[in-house]
Amino acid sequence: MGSRxxxxxxxxxxxxxxxxxxxAMRGVDVILLERGDLSTGSTGRSHGLLHSGGRxxxxxxxxxxxxxxxNEILRKVAxxxxxxxxxxxxxxxxxxDSYLERFLQGCRSAGxxxxxISPEEALKLEPNLSSSVEAAxxxxxxxxxxxxxxxxxxxxxxxxxxxxxxxxxxxxxxGERVGYLQNHRRHTIKAEVIxxxxxxxxxxxxxxxxxxxxxxxxxxxxxxxxxxxxxxVVNHLRLPSQGDILLPHQSTTLVGxxxxxxxxxxxxxxxREEVELLKRExxxxxxxxxxxxxxxxxxxxRPIVGEWKExxxxxxxxxxxxxxxGGKFTIFRLMAERASDAACRMLGVRARxxxxxxxxxxxxxxxxLKAKLGERTMGRLYKKYGALTQKLSLYxxxxxxxxxxxxxxxxxxxxxxxxxxxxxxxxxxRRTRLGMGFCQGRRxxxxxxxxxxxxxxISPEEAxxxxxxxxxxRWKGLMPVMEESLKEAKLTEATYxxxxxxxxxxxxxxxxxxxx
Amino acid sequence: xxxxxxxxxxxGIVAALRAASLxxxxxxxxxxxxxxxxxxxxxxVLGYLNGEEVKSPEEGIKxxxxxxxxxxxxxxxxxxxxxxxxxxxxxxxxxxxxxxGSIEKNIHVATQFGTVKPTCLALDEVYNARVEEWHTRAxxxxxxxxxxxxxxxxxxxxxxxxxKLGIAQPARISGSEHGxxxxxxxxxxxxxxxxxxxxxxxxxxFIAQRLLEHAVKLGVKVVExxxxxxxxxxxxxxxxxxxxxxxxxxxxxxxGDWVGGGLSGLKxxxxxxxxxxxxxxxxxxxxxxxxxxxxxxxxxxVDESLSPFYRGEKISNLKVAGALLGGYDYCTEKSGWGVAIxxxxxxxxxx
Numbered sequence: 106m107g108s109r110x111x112x113x114x115x116x117x118x119x120x121x122x123x124x125x126x127x128x129a130m131r132g133v134d135v136i137l138l139e140r141g142d143l144s145t146g147s148t149g150r151s152h153g154l155l156h157s158g159g160r161x162x163x164x165x166x167x168x169x170x171x172x173x174x175x176n177e178i179l180r181k182v183a184x185x186x187x188x189x190x191x192x193x194x195x196x197x198x199x200x201x202d203s204y205l206e207r208f209l210q211g212c213r214s215a216g217x218x219x220x221x222i223s224p225e226e227a228l229k230l231e232p233n234l235s236s237s238v239e240a241a242x243x244x245x246x247x248x249x250x251x252x253x254x255x256x257x258x259x260x261x262x263x264x265x266x267x268x269x270x271x272x273x274x275x276x277x278x279x280g281e282r283v284g285y286l287q288n289h290r291r292h293t294i295k296a297e298v299i300x301x302x303x304x305x306x307x308x309x310x311x312x313x314x315x316x317x318x319x320x321x322x323x324x325x326x327x328x329x330x331x332x333x334x335x336x337x338v339v340n341h342l343r344l345p346s347q348g349d350i351l352l353p354h355q356s357t358t359l360v361g362x363x364x365x366x367x368x369x370x371x372x373x374x375x376x377r378e379e380v381e382l383l384k385r386e387x388x389x390x391x392x393x394x395x396x397x398x399x400x401x402x403x404x405x406x407r408p409i410v411g412e413w414k415e416x417x418x419x420x421x422x423x424x425x426x427x428x429x430x431g432g433k434f435t436i437f438r439l440m441a442e443r444a445s446d447a448a449c450r451m452l453g454v455r456a457r458x459x460x461x462x463x464x465x466x467x468x469x470x471x472x473x474l475k476a477k478l479g480e481r482t483m484g485r486l487y488k489k490y491g492a493l494t495q496k497l498s499l500y501x502x503x504x505x506x507x508x509x510x511x512x513x514x515x516x517x518x519x520x521x522x523x524x525x526x527x528x529x530x531x532x533x534x535r536r537t538r539l540g541m542g543f544c545q546g547r548r549x550x551x552x553x554x555x556x557x558x559x560x561x562x563i564s565p566e567e568a569x570x571x572x573x574x575x576x577x578x579r580w581k582g583l584m585p586v587m588e589e590s591l592k593e594a595k596l597t598e599a600t601y602x603x604x605x606x607x608x609x610x611x612x613x614x615x616x617x618x619x620x621x
Numbered sequence: 622x623x624x625x626x627x628x629x630x631x632x633g634i635v636a637a638l639r640a641a642s643l644x645x646x647x648x649x650x651x652x653x654x655x656x657x658x659x660x661x662x663x664x665x666v667l668g669y670l671n672g673e674e675v676k677s678p679e680e681g682i683k684x685x686x687x688x689x690x691x692x693x694x695x696x697x698x699x700x701x702x703x704x705x706x707x708x709x710x711x712x713x714x715x716x717x718x719x720x721x722g723s724i725e726k727n728i729h730v731a732t733q734f735g736t737v738k739p740t741c742l743a744l745d746e747v748y749n750a751r752v753e754e755w756h757t758r759a760x761x762x763x764x765x766x767x768x769x770x771x772x773x774x775x776x777x778x779x780x781x782x783x784x785k786l787g788i789a790q791p792a793r794i795s796g797s798e799h800g801x802x803x804x805x806x807x808x809x810x811x812x813x814x815x816x817x818x819x820x821x822x823x824x825x826x827f828i829a830q831r832l833l834e835h836a837v838k839l840g841v842k843v844v845e846x847x848x849x850x851x852x853x854x855x856x857x858x859x860x861x862x863x864x865x866x867x868x869x870x871x872x873x874x875x876x877g878d879w880v881g882g883g884l885s886g887l888k889x890x891x892x893x894x895x896x897x898x899x900x901x902x903x904x905x906x907x908x909x910x911x912x913x914x915x916x917x918x919x920x921x922x923v924d925e926s927l928s929p930f931y932r933g934e935k936i937s938n939l940k941v942a943g944a945l946l947g948g949y950d951y952c953t954e955k956s957g958w959g960v961a962i963x964x965x966x967x968x969x970x971x972x
Contacts, residue, residue, distance in 0.1 A: 551734065555771045565735060565777040572734075573909070580908040587903050588886055591916065592879040595952075596659075597908060599880060603952040604661050604822055605734035608909040609669065613785045 110136045110268075112448050113283050113296030115275050115310050116303035117141075118148035119251060119434060122258035122269075123441030123460070124302055124448075129265035130463065131449060131456035136294060137259070137267060138285050140274035142532040144255035147304045148434065149535060150405020152327055152352055152361045153251040154338060155179060155187060156435040157244035159194055159219060162211025163204070164345055168417055168433070169215035175436045176245060182438075183465045185491030186254045190353060192246025192338035193227055194219075197389060198237040200343050205240050208342060212244075219244050233334050233393045246338035248352055250489070251434060252535040256525050257465050257493060271526055278314040281425065298448045300427045305370055305408040307430040314426050322370060322406040325362035326379045328586070331398040331543050334358040334391050341390065348386025355488070355538060356511065357400065360387035367406055375404050375585040398543060399589045401582030407433075422447055466492035474498045485512065489538065496524060507556055508549035510542020515556045522562050530554065530575040545590075546579040547597045569614045573607060622646070625867050626969075627848050627891070628875035628883070630655035631825070632943025632961040634832045635705075636873045638712050639969030641839035648867060649836070652847040656880040656944065657961075660825030661732070664709065664742035664962065666702070666724060667694070668955025672911050678741055678959070679703070679724050691897065691948035693960045696925050697967055702959070705966030706742060716835035718828060721748035728753060729788050731762070731804070733770045733821055735778025737786065739955060743820065744828070750804045750817035756789035761800030762819065764809040770821060772796040772805070848876075851892050853931060857938045861891065873968045874929070875942040875961075878920060883945040889921055892939075895930040897922045897947030913953035920947025927968050940968035 112128055114121045117139025125137045139145075158172035180187060196205065205221075212219035219242050227241035228234055259269045270287065277284030281295045301318075303310045311318040333353045341349040347363045363379045380402055388394045410419040410431040418432030418440045429444040442458045449456065469492070475483045478501055486494045500523075503516035521527045521536040530553050533539055539553055540546030553575075554568040563571065576597065583590045602608040622645055626637045629651030637649045666678040667685070675681035682702055686695045694702055703724050713720045722728060722742035729737045729752040737752050762772040762779075773796030780794045793800070807818040837843060846863035851872075853859065860868045874891065876883030883890060887898065896919055903916040921929045927940040942964040944951065951957035 551769050555766075555769070555774055558774050558777075559766075559771060565774055566781055568774065569735065569778060576908050580904075581906075584904060584906070587916075591884070591886065591903070592882075594904060594908075594914075595879045595916070596656075598914070598952045599656070599659075599957075600822065601734070602909045603665075603955065603957060604738070605732055606736045606738035606955070607734070608911055608913070608953055609672075609674070609738075610736045610782070611909065613782055 108294045110134050110294060110296040111452055112298045112300060113138065113294060114300045114302055116146070116301070116306070117143040117255070117259065117269070117271060118146050118302065118304055119144065119255045119258065119437040120304070120429060120432070120440050120444075121302035122255045122262065123437045124300055124429070124444050125262035125267045125269065126258045126265065126465070127441045127445040127458055127460050128448060129262045129267040130459045131445065131454060133449070133452065133454055135262070135267045136296070137262070137269045138273040138275055138283070139271045142271055142528065142535065143259055143526055144252050144535065146306065147405045147407060148251045148255055150403055151251050151434050152350070152359050153249050153354060153434065154350065154352055155247040155249050156433070157192055157219070157246045158215055158217035159192070159208070159212060159242070159244045160340065160345060162215050162217055163207050165417065166211065166215050169211065169217055171436045171439060173215060173217045175439050176247065178438060178461050179249075180247065182460065182463065183249070183254060183257070185468055185487065186249055186257055186465070188248045188488070190246065190248050190337040192244045192340060193231065194242040194244060194340045194342040195227060195234065195238045195390065196240045196342035197235060198239055200239070202239065204343055205242075208242065217244065231335050231337065231339065233391045234339065235390055235392055240342060242342065246340070248338065248354060250355070253489065253491060253493070256536060257491060259526060260493065261465050269526060272528055275310065275313065278310070298425050298427065298451050300429065300444055300448060302429050302444065304430055305406045307408060307428050309370070311426075311428060316423055316426060318421060318428050318430075319410070320430055321409045322367045323409055324365045324367040324373055324404050324406055326375050326383065326402055326404040327359050327361040328380065328383045328387065328402050329400045330358040330360065330394060331400050332356065332358065334393050334397060339390055341386070348383050351387055351391055356542065358394070358397070360394065370406065373404065373406070375402050377585065380585050399586045400543065401545065402585040403582055420444060420447060425451060464492070468492050469495070471495045471498060474501060477501050486517070496520070507552050508537070508539040508542065510544055510548070511538040513537045513539045513549070518553055518556050519560055522557055522560070530557075530571045531578050534575070540575070540579060543593070545583060545593055545597070546576055547593065547600055550575050566614060572601070573611055573614070576601060622871060623648070623869045624871045624873065625650065625861060625869035626873045626875060627861060628655065628877060628881065628943065629829070629833065629843070630657035630875060630877055630881055630943060630961070631829060631958055632875035632965040633873070634829055634836060635709060635712075635962050635965035636875060636942050636969035637836045637841045638832065638839065639708065639966050641836060641841045643970060647841045648869065649841055649843045650846050650848055650861070650863070650867060651843055652882065653845065655829070656877050657829045658826035659822060660957070661820040661822060662744065662824035662828040663730060663740040663747060663820050664706070664720065664722070664958040665951070665955040666706070666741035666959035668727060668739035669953060674739060676727060677725055678727060689948070693946050693949055693964050696923065696927070697963050701967055702963040705963040706959075708966055709962045710742065712832060712835060716831045718831050719745050721745050731775065731779060731819055733775060733819065735775045736782065737779070737788065741959065744807070744818065746807060746810070746816065746818035747820050750802065750819065752783070752788050754789070755791040755802065757792050758802050759793040759795070759800040760791045761795050761797050761803045762805070763798045763803050764805030767806075770806060775819070848891055853892065853936060856934055856936060858936060871938045871940070871971060873940050873942055874945060875965060876945055878944040881944060884919070887919065889945070892929070892931055894921045894941075896920060911953070913950040917950035917952060918947055921945050922947055926971070927964060940971055942968040
């Protein structure tokens with residue numbers, strides 16, 4: 106590893122990964138440092154909605170415009186990572202009916218494609234919608250897997266020569282010098298330009314460089330239900346509030362989101378009231394949710410610069426230190442472009458941004474792979490890995506099913522471990538959906554550890570640590586919905602504590618305490 | 622007297638066996654899959670008490686009687702627990718699946734997780750493979766890889782772990798087919814092959830099946846149904862209902878906790894019996910805390926004869942057995958089958 110770079114990016118969320126790719130394509134020598142796994146900050150905790158722009162047409166017209174145009178661009182350059190589900194805005198009995206007119210007018214002036222349909226038509230499109238729908242507007246929403254889109258950007262960046270380092274925590278920034286900790290070792294590199302793309306942590310990272318940036322964090326909680334209650338995104342047609350949105354995501358339905366100022370950047374809690382609010386708001390739009398199994402809840406922090414209503418991004422240049430924060434998932438490419446433009450100006454690089462035109466990963470189906478796996482498996486893989494599916498061919502022979510709930514093969518687990526920047530089972534889960542189904546990791550965590558052990562990727566002790574850490578992460582998701590999850594929780598405990606004795610043995614597994 | 626047992630996990634089966642051996646007419650209502658069918662099939666009696674390992678379940682249970690009065694063992698008393706294990710052993714022997722072990726002393730068995738755990742009674746093949754026997758020997762974890770079992774992983778993990786535990790120091794542990802002591806999953810042992818066995822999740826299923834077959838030989842009738850309600854009059858259960866209704870003089874409820882389906886949320890499913898509850902949070906922040914989770918206390922509250930309460934009143938012809946009972950934590954104590962067997966033995970022996 107060379108220790109001099111033109112640009113060092115701090116933060117491996119969607120923005121950081123997008124910048125790495127953008128700059129690498131312009132021929133800039135770049136390294137990205139992420140303190141955990143890729144997309145483990147706000148990116149991975151978002152719902153992955155690719156906004157049509159409709160959400161913001163009344164309160165923040167600039168954001169609405171940006172969303173509308175980025176939505177179009179991403180469908181072109183990242184089509185295989187995006188599920189073009191379409192979306193609906195619906196109002197229910199009792200909602201303010203003057204909002205519809207303001208909404209439609211906002212859509213027109215922001216260039217957000219929207220067409221009003223009758224409640225009957227809406228119910229035909231989404232039969233599980235509440236019968237109290239009074240108005241409905243069709244929009245161009247889409248859903249992306251935030252993990253995979255980040256990984257795809259990082260993968261493409263690496264192909265262009267960028268270095269991507271995960272579990273690399275920056276501890277020092279001094280002019281061009283950046284010090285970071287990785288695997289308990291201290292490393293130092295030099296970079297002419299430093300880009301702070303650390304989202305809600307932007308203030309903390311700036312502080313390391315002796316700069317002051319104020320970022321506020323607003324918590325958003327999301328519920329995950331087993332099964333798909335809707336086929337497209339369903340938004341509440343009203344002024345942005347809490348519990349406004351339902352979206353289909355792989356085999357689940359997500360209900361979001363709450364909005365609360367949060368003082369803590371780590372270990373913030375999900376309140377039971379938030380869960381109840383989302384359950385209520387979700388079921389008001391789609392009553393079927395009351396009968397569906399609530400799998401887990403998760404929360405992320407939105408980085409906001411200025412007022413919470415303004416969801417625009419902030420680009421701040423200070424010497425060789427660039428901060429890009431705020432904004433939202435949908436416009437990550439635009440944010441990356443602007444930050445890269447700024448870095449290139451500082452470096453005197455004239456190359457132009459290519460990310461609005463070039464596909465992230467070259468599309469196209471591998472016929473050999475298709476023949477080997479069959480059309481159905483190929484289709485299923487494509488839904489998850491998009492164009493990255495082609496890169497899986499080396500591992501396609503390992504067909505044994507590791508995760509029964511989500512149908513994840515051993516080949517996918519090994520592929521992720523070796524090619525997709527994974528350092529542990531939790532990382533693999535973000536790529537493959539391992540352990541995200543109804544048993545929440547009970548049946549597949551040991552099996553996944555065994556697969557990695559068999560491949561020689563981890564030692565038996567690491568396997569033990571990973572099992573414990575991975576289940577700990579799943580437990581966190583169960584906690585806010587524990588009353589609904591007692592069976593799975595007890596079964597997990599009965600399996601790993603009662604039968605496996607992990608509650609007593611874990612202290613003997615050395616290194617557990619210092620695990621990453 | 623006609624007895625109706627609800628539940629076909631280890632508790633339901635042992636209750637039926639006891640009642641049948643006392644020449645009672647027994648009907649066992651099974652809903653099919655039980656938590657028992659997912660278990661290791663070893664009889665944990667008491668492995669840990671207050672986080673400390675228990676060398677002798679006998680001493681542990683006696684200490685427990687003084688400190689934890691709502692624990693099922695405390696309600697039943699040591700004598701009954703010991704009797705029940707002897708009864709279990711004699712039944713298992715007759716069912717053709719002999720168990721070894723004694724309440725005086727725990728043994729340690731290796732697991733597919735690459736860990737060891739204390740337990741008390743185990744099938745002969747498992748008992749003979751206990752870790753205590755590994756001392757100075759060359760141990761081979763054998764068998765073919767299957768879902769959630771990899772012999773090489775078990776061997777390599779134990780090679781690291783055992784020296785720290787001080788139970789026994791083998792000369793060698795390998796994931797091969799060769800050694801002084803060759804251990805493989807029971808299911809993989811060929812008929813007639815003299816071998817040692819590693820307990821695997823799911824072994825409980827075949828043990829329960831064999832015991833149930835023996836119960837049928839003793840005259841127990843088995844029906845498939847899912848009991849979801851009951852008729853209680855004058856402090857007595859008259860009948861329980863699923864698709865069909867079942868009348869009897871006495872009833873045993875052995876439907877398990879959330880895993881078995883006896884509890885749903887914070888409710889006992891069939892009768893709505895009174896529960897031991899917890900104040901505040903049900904669980905701790907990590908999945909396997911050494912002290913266990915508060916929710917493990919949750920379960921049906923019973924008197925010393927194992928009769929539960931409904932709206933403040935005791936139901937005298939109903940007894941509760943197994944994981945549906947509250948006041949104990951089988952996961953951290955390692956006391957699952959022990960409590961199930963002891964409570965079922967007492968319930969099945971009711972007058």
